[in-house]
Amino acid sequence: MDNQPRISAIAETLIQPSSGWVSLRLGELWDYRALLYFLVWRDIKVRYKQTVLGASWAILQPLLTMVVFTIFFGRVAQLGPEGIAYPIFSYAGLLPWTFFSLGLTQSSNSLVGSQNLIKKVYFPRLAIPIASALAPAVDFVLAFLILFPMMAYYGTRPTAMVVWLPFLALLAFGSALGAGLWLSALNVQFRDIRYVIPFFTQLLLFVTPVIYSTAEVAPKLEEMGIPVWIYALNPMVGVVEGFRWALLGLDAPIFSLVLTSSIATLVLLVTGLLYFRRMEKTFADVV
Amino acid sequence: MNDAILAEDLGKRYFIGKQERYRTLRETLVELAASPFRRVGNLLKGHATGAADLHESFWALQEISFAIPEGAVVGIIGRNGAGKSTLLKILSRITEPSAGLARIRGRVGSLLEVGTGFHPELTGRENIFLNGAILGMGRGEILKKFEEIVDFAELEKFIDTPVKHYSSGMYLRLAFAVAAHLEPEILLVDEVLAVGDAAFQKKCLGKMGEVAGQGRTVLLVSHNLGAISHLCPTTLMLERGRLEAYGPTDEVITQYMAKVSTQLAIPLGDRTDRRGAGPMRFQSIRLTDPDGTQSGSLRSGDSGVFEIGYRSTDGKPLIKVLAQIHVADHIGNLLFTLSTHFTDVGRFETLPPEGKIHCQMPSIPLAAGVYTVSLGCSVNGEFSDNVKEAFQFNLVEGNAFGSGQAPIGQRHGSFLVHHQWHQAHGRGD
Numbered sequence: 178m179d180n181q182p183r184i185s186a187i188a189e190t191l192i193q194p195s196s197g198w199v200s201l202r203l204g205e206l207w208d209y210r211a212l213l214y215f216l217v218w219r220d221i222k223v224r225y226k227q228t229v230l231g232a233s234w235a236i237l238q239p240l241l242t243m244v245v246f247t248i249f250f251g252r253v254a255q256l257g258p259e260g261i262a263y264p265i266f267s268y269a270g271l272l273p274w275t276f277f278s279l280g281l282t283q284s285s286n287s288l289v290g291s292q293n294l295i296k297k298v299y300f301p302r303l304a305i306p307i308a309s310a311l312a313p314a315v316d317f318v319l320a321f322l323i324l325f326p327m328m329a330y331y332g333t334r335p336t337a338m339v340v341w342l343p344f345l346a347l348l349a350f351g352s353a354l355g356a357g358l359w360l361s362a363l364n365v366q367f368r369d370i371r372y373v374i375p376f377f378t379q380l381l382l383f384v385t386p387v388i389y390s391t392a393e394v395a396p397k398l399e400e401m402g403i404p405v406w407i408y409a410l411n412p413m414v415g416v417v418e419g420f421r422w423a424l425l426g427l428d429a430p431i432f433s434l435v436l437t438s439s440i441a442t443l444v445l446l447v448t449g450l451l452y453f454r455r456m457e458k459t460f461a462d463v464v
Numbered sequence: 465m466n467d468a469i470l471a472e473d474l475g476k477r478y479f480i481g482k483q484e485r486y487r488t489l490r491e492t493l494v495e496l497a498a499s500p501f502r503r504v505g506n507l508l509k510g511h512a513t514g515a516a517d518l519h520e521s522f523w524a525l526q527e528i529s530f531a532i533p534e535g536a537v538v539g540i541i542g543r544n545g546a547g548k549s550t551l552l553k554i555l556s557r558i559t560e561p562s563a564g565l566a567r568i569r570g571r572v573g574s575l576l577e578v579g580t581g582f583h584p585e586l587t588g589r590e591n592i593f594l595n596g597a598i599l600g601m602g603r604g605e606i607l608k609k610f611e612e613i614v615d616f617a618e619l620e621k622f623i624d625t626p627v628k629h630y631s632s633g634m635y636l637r638l639a640f641a642v643a644a645h646l647e648p649e650i651l652l653v654d655e656v657l658a659v660g661d662a663a664f665q666k667k668c669l670g671k672m673g674e675v676a677g678q679g680r681t682v683l684l685v686s687h688n689l690g691a692i693s694h695l696c697p698t699t700l701m702l703e704r705g706r707l708e709a710y711g712p713t714d715e716v717i718t719q720y721m722a723k724v725s726t727q728l729a730i731p732l733g734d735r736t737d738r739r740g741a742g743p744m745r746f747q748s749i750r751l752t753d754p755d756g757t758q759s760g761s762l763r764s765g766d767s768g769v770f771e772i773g774y775r776s777t778d779g780k781p782l783i784k785v786l787a788q789i790h791v792a793d794h795i796g797n798l799l800f801t802l803s804t805h806f807t808d809v810g811r812f813e814t815l816p817p818e819g820k821i822h823c824q825m826p827s828i829p830l831a832a833g834v835y836t837v838s839l840g841c842s843v844n845g846e847f848s849d850n851v852k853e854a855f856q857f858n859l860v861e862g863n864a865f866g867s868g869q870a871p872i873g874q875r876h877g878s879f880l881v882h883h884q885w886h887q888a889h890g891r892g893d
Contacts, residue, residue, distance in 0.1 A: 190572070192557060193565035215597040219583055219590075226585040297580040298598055299557040299572075458560040461553065462478065 216308035235316035270387040279313035284357025338423040352412035358449030409437035468681040473564035474528040537676040539696035546702040570649030579639030584628035617641035742848025748773035765864025776817035785812040790838040833873025
């Protein structure tokens with residue numbers, strides 16, 4: 178066995194109090210990629226254990242929401258643009274929305290839910306919210322499987338712009354993680370956050386064009402003195418509109434929306450990372 | 465030789481939330497209105513606790529300096545609250561020190577708890593991978609050692625069963641097996657040998673000895689002085705957050721025992737190494753026979769009375785008093801607990817501001833030997849006072865079995881158990 182200490186390979190670690198804003202140490206996160214992988218894998222494996230319907234939940238949730246939306250918002254309230262079936266319209270929006278809201282909720286609660294780990298083992302704490310935001314990707318992919326038969330049924334053809342979907346999904350992940358980083362770190366100190374999250378995601382749904390399209394609300398917002406770019410600061414505006422544009426060929430001032438939302442996501446993510454890393458040292462003592 | 469761990473002036477300060485007394489309603493309202501903002505302010509400044517006021521702090525560790533050479537196996541001893549676990553947490557980077565620094569050469573594996581991150585819904589196999597990754601092993605490394613881990617845990621048959629169906633013994637075996645196959649250059653272990661059945665403990669001790677023999681650096685926290693002296697040539701002793709001694713294990717253990725004895729010489733009421741700030745304070749304790757004559761030579765199996773003197777700090781009567789006596793053997797293993805809560809007394813409804821309470825045992829169920837006693841109490845549901853190793857008593861050999869023969873704690877185990885032997889009928893198989 179190779180027990181000879183290899184001097185060159187021995188890493189020296191310096192442990193001392195840190196203060197203020199600290200570096201992100203993303204390289205270290207890479208060293209722990211096996212852990213990240215297993216955390217995601219655990220979340221996925223455990224999610225639907227001991228449920229009757231199992232992974233069908235991943236499809237049922239957006240599907241049933243779509244049915245309810247179609248009846249009340251599509252038929253009764255007559256929302257949604259002309260020339261596209263409302264079920265397809267809302268489902269294409271619900272896909273990234275569900276991915277985002279699940280990721281946000283789970284990463285926000287992740288640190289508090291992993292108290293045991295945090296108090297007993299060292300690893301880059303970032304792995305926890307990242308894994309939690311990543312795990313709903315499986316649900317997301319499963320929910321996609323329903324979309325294509327639906328599109329075939331309603332005679333909607335995907336456009337060539339579907340190549341942008343991975344980028345848009347990444348944007349949804351980034352904004353879920355960015356918000357999740359802020360909220361999970363705050364949640365360690367203030368358990369109020371736990372109660373804020375469901376409320377927050379619910380409100381966010383109404384200011385995101387899932388039920389309606391941006392084109393429908395933009396003129397009225399302008400009338401109220403709110404320019405569309407302010408509306409698009411909600412990162413999910415760009416993502417949801419982008420999804421419909423790429424999948425269904427729905428026209429929207431897509432470039433400016435996605436750009437604004439990307440910038441907002443980037444800001445959220447970077448500040449979230451910085452704040453998380455700054456508070457990280459206190460997690461084990463406070464959580 | 466190089467130092468694997470070098471600590472210089474390490475310190476760790478914790479902030480304790482202080483309960484503030486609001487004097488007037490107006491102040492209360494102002495305080496209520498202002499505090500969320502102040503908390504948010506503190507939070508943005510990156511203070512340790514946003515939720516607590518930052519007035520009061522205590523040093524869990526202070527001015528700790530030591531060097532541990534590569535390949536050394538070092539024990540860490542000290543009483544509860546001495547800072548042993550905090551030290552390991554700092555060295556394993558779970559928590560940051562508040563002062564000083566430590567240099568660590570090599571990959572650190574820490575084992576502060578057995579089975580951290582085990583998920584009850586996952587199978588044994590899945591948990592091995594998950595737990596291995598949490599402890600810092602790569603996937604390849606786990607795959608390579610998988611068979612060995614399963615062998616060690618003796619769980620071949622159940623490896624694909626969810627661990628929620630495991631018995632606690634099986635669970636511990638699996639958890640320890642993963643941990644035991646961790647091969648970092650530096651291993652930090654906290655009190656994990658205290659779990660599992662005797663046979664498995666022995667196996668773990670063997671594994672630890674093997675690890676130590678491979679030239680790894682090991683730091684081992686334990687209350688089990690026997691294990692420490694068996695495994696560790698040198699030992700480090702902490703006392704109330706400070707490094708009290710660091711040297712050959714025999715010497716340090718002797719010093720530790722002496723320390724415990726000197727603590728005992730201090731009158732209970734003057735002891736400062738206590739926790740809790742409630743109204744009830746223990747003042748004295750003795751063990752006597754039921755007549756109340758002095759305790760010096762109580763025999764194993766005799767009936768005995770713990771007589772506990774207390775005083776109320778605010779001179780008022782004490783209400784709803786729950787008292788507990790913990791009896792441990794000479795190296796600190798808890799043997800049993802006597803609590804008002806276990807008896808029909810439950811809690812004393814009211815006690816005068818100063819007085820004595822008695823706890824009577826019809827027969828002291830302990831073999832001859834030396835035992836230590838810790839005391840705790842709560843008043844009206846609030847934790848009030850706690851003194852570890854408040855008292856030590858010695859039982860001499862008695863004649864509890866009426867045979868003239870009696871067990872001795874050191875040789876036969878601590879307990880005095882009445883038993884009978886008979887010749888029975890039938891064949892030997």
